[in-house]
Amino acid sequence: MNIIKTGILGLAAVICAMTVKEQKPQFAALVSLAAGILISYNAVFRLKTISQLFENLTEYTAIRSSWFLILMKIVGISYVSEFSSGICKDAGYHAIAGQIEVFGKVAILTVSTPVILALFQTVSEFLA
CATH class of the missing domain: 1.20.58 (Methane Monooxygenase Hydroxylase; Chain G, domain 1)
Incomplete structure (x- = not known):
């Protein structure tokens, strides 16, 4: 379900940036930056889960x-x-x-x- 929210956020940002780009191109870059930060923030929480998985793997392996x-x-x-x-x-x-x-x-x-x-x-x- 989270990927759907992320996809919708990305599409909304692209549509907003395309609309704004005609009148104020500098704001289109800011819209893109803001959407990227929000999506990256969401991805950081996924990396935390992967980090915990790696910690568990180190307990079971010699790596x-x-x-x-x-x-x-x-x-x-x-x-x-x-x-x-x-x-x-x-x-x-x-x-x-x-x-x-x-x-x-x-x-x-x-x-x-x-x-x-x-x-x-x-x-x-x-x-x-």
């Missing part, structure tokens, strides 16, 4: 909990960079949107470095 924290950081970085990039594209600033996307990818690579190092270490132990 370190720090890896799940890294995974949550990667998801957060990707959401924030995608959201920010989309807002910039809607406002017509495609160059800035591209830079945000590049920074998001670099940030994900930086955060995931411990996992990549552990993977290489495991492979090297397996091959040795």
